[in-house]
Amino acid sequence: MILDLDIGNTLSKWRLKDADSSEIRSRGAVWTREEWRPGSDIPDLDVVEAVRISSVARAAVLDDTVKLLRHRVGAVHVARSTAEALGVINGYEEPGRLGVDRWMGALAGYQLAGGCCAVDCGSAITVDFVLPGGKHLGGYILPGLRLMKESLKLGTRNVAIDPDSEAEELLEPGRRTVEAVNHGIYMAAVSAINRIYCEVCDQHGVALPMLLTGGDARVISRGVQVPHAVWPDMVYGGLEACFPLTLAERAGKMAGAPKVAEPVSLEKIHAGLAFSMLL
Ligand SMILES: Nc1ncnc2c1ncn2[C@@H]1O[C@H](COP(=O)(O)OP(=O)(O)O)[C@@H](O)[C@H]1O
Ligand SMILES: CC(C)(COP(=O)(O)O)[C@@H](O)C(=O)NCCC(=O)O
Numbered sequence: 001m002i003l004d005l006d007i008g009n010t011l012s013k014w015r016l017k018d019a020d021s022s023e024i025r026s027r028g029a030v031w032t033r034e035e036w037r038p039g040s041d042i043p044d045l046d047v048v049e050a051v052r053i054s055s056v057a058r059a060a061v062l063d064d065t066v067k068l069l070r071h072r073v074g075a076v077h078v079a080r081s082t083a084e085a086l087g088v089i090n091g092y093e094e095p096g097r098l099g100v101d102r103w104m105g106a107l108a109g110y111q112l113a114g115g116c117c118a119v120d121c122g123s124a125i126t127v128d129f130v131l132p133g134g135k136h137l138g139g140y141i142l143p144g145l146r147l148m149k150e151s152l153k154l155g156t157r158n159v160a161i162d163p164d165s166e167a168e169e170l171l172e173p174g175r176r177t178v179e180a181v182n183h184g185i186y187m188a189a190v191s192a193i194n195r196i197y198c199e200v201c202d203q204h205g206v207a208l209p210m211l212l213t214g215g216d217a218r219v220i221s222r223g224v225q226v227p228h229a230v231w232p233d234m235v236y237g238g239l240e241a242c243f244p245l246t247l248a249e250r251a252g253k254m255a256g257a258p259k260v261a262e263p264v265s266l267e268k269i270h271a272g273l274a275f276s277m278l279l
């Protein structure tokens with residue numbers, strides 16, 4: 001069994017993948033915390049022959065995790081942001097400083113779709129661009145839905161956006177504090193994503209496929225007008241591509257990869273932008 005770990009600022013996600021059949025056998029998530037214990041949080045390390053890790057938590061969290069796992073598991077692969085990988089050139093001035101979850105997402109997106117816009121809706125919302133040919137432009141970092149809400153301190157932090165809400169409802173003016181906050185932060189997130197996408201595609205003259213991942217991807221997806229696909233396992237896809245272990249992975253297959261949505265034409269993107277500038 002292969003254990004894949006995606007340690008984010010809020011949640012540490014894990015999944016067990018069958019090394020022979022490439023099927024996902026189980027998955028889960030625990031809060032990212034300082035003294036995270038893989039032995040007690042993740043079931044049955046005895047069946048695990050290899051671990052792949054993407055972590056943006058404090059270095060000490062990763063160090064402890066790796067130390068614990070090395071005792072129990074033969075192979076532990078830790079992903080790093082590098083200047084180049086799998087045909088993608090990292091756009092950061094200091095490539096190692098790009099969040100490794102963003103790098104994994106960009107690599108997975110490029111492997112799946114060629115040039116792409118990779119959006120990760122977690123504690124932060126990140127929007128990264130890779131052009132056809134593999135040039136990563138860099139990206140944008142915004143507070144995620146939960147962080148935006150907590151920063152307001154209006155006593156609404158415990159009333160989350162219902163992930164099953166329809167976008168039309170979430171974009172209406174709120175008539176209670178909690179609604180005004182939820183609808184405000186939702187509007188901020190989806191309009192920023194739509195606008196960023198249009199600006200960058202227009203500027204670079206290419207309509208890129210968009211891929212969405214992260215804990216808030218489903219609800220944000222409903223408000224994003226740009227054609228896109230949701231890929232909950234996108235960060236794991238980067239781990240698979242960087243450290244291929246199964247036959248399917250060596251053949252370039254990433255688990256749960258969605259059908260890529262055809263982007264709208266550049267003309268439409270340009271017209272939409274021109275219109276929004278008039279408002
Ligand atoms: N069951 C859940 N528990 C916690 N957060 C959730 C849950 N479902 C959705 N979320 C949202 O997902 C975000 C965490 O998403 P995730 O992609 O795991 O973030 P990170 O990678 O930063 O840890 C939270 O900030 C919250 O807005
Ligand atoms: C931007 C992030 C905080 C997003 O993390 P997440 O919301 O997925 O927990 C993470 O990718 C990170 O710590 N990045 C380092 C800074 C950078 O990418 O420039």
Ligand SMILES: [K+]
Binds near residue numbers: 123
């Ligand atoms: K994120």
